[in-house]
Amino acid sequence: MNTKSTIEHDGTVIDINDGKITVELTVLSACATCHSRSLCSFDSSQKTIEIFDNNNISYKIGETVKVIMRQSLGGKALFLAYILPFFVILIALIICTIIGLSEALAGIISILTLIPYYTLLYLFKNKLKKEFSFSIKKI
Numbered sequence: 001m002n003t004k005s006t007i008e009h010d011g012t013v014i015d016i017n018d019g020k021i022t023v024e025l026t027v028l029s030a031c032a033t034c035h036s037r038s039l040c041s042f043d044s045s046q047k048t049i050e051i052f053d054n055n056n057i058s059y060k061i062g063e064t065v066k067v068i069m070r071q072s073l074g075g076k077a078l079f080l081a082y083i084l085p086f087f088v089i090l091i092a093l094i095i096c097t098i099i100g101l102s103e104a105l106a107g108i109i110s111i112l113t114l115i116p117y118y119t120l121l122y123l124f125k126n127k128l129k130k131e132f133s134f135s136i137k138k139i
Contacts, residue, residue, distance in 0.1 A: 006068050010139065013063045014048065021051045021059055023067055023136065051134045065136045073132055080121065080128075088117050 015022035025047050049067065059065065092113040096106035121128070 005071050007071050007074070008069075009067045011049075011065055011067045011136075013059050013061055013065060016059060016061060019052060021136065022048055023051060023065060024048045025067060049134055051136050057138065059136075059138075064139050066139050068135045068137065069132075077132060085114055085117055088113050 009025045011023040011025040013021055014024045051067070089110045093106055093110040096109050097103075101109070
């Protein structure tokens with residue numbers, strides 16, 4: 001993979017169970033200056049993530065590995081979590097205003113449109129989990 005198109009972190013394998021590897025990441029202070037830190041979500045000093053191993057490489061608990069995520073997925077996550085919901089609210093507000101509802105009612109209905117939006121995201125979480133997957137490699 002091209003290193004400019006990926007985000008990489010070192011981590012330690014803490015659990016292995018049925019092809020699912022749990023890795024604990026320790027965030028370095030260099031993350032503070034990284035332009036992708038808001039998309040990366042590694043804002044705490046330690047974070048655990050689950051990785052579904054498709055490489056059939058044997059890992060051991062305590063082993064140091066490199067966790068890799070495509071940088072393009074950060075933009076997609078940003079779109080699904082913030083930009084698209086904003087437009088859902090905006091369109092609902094415009095429609096409610098056009099049909100003549102009061103401003104207060106239009107605002108409440110617009111905000112309530114987020115309930116089905118995030119419910120749909122929740123229902124598709126398994127599909128999204130596969131798409132927003134991490135990969136690992138031995139160091």
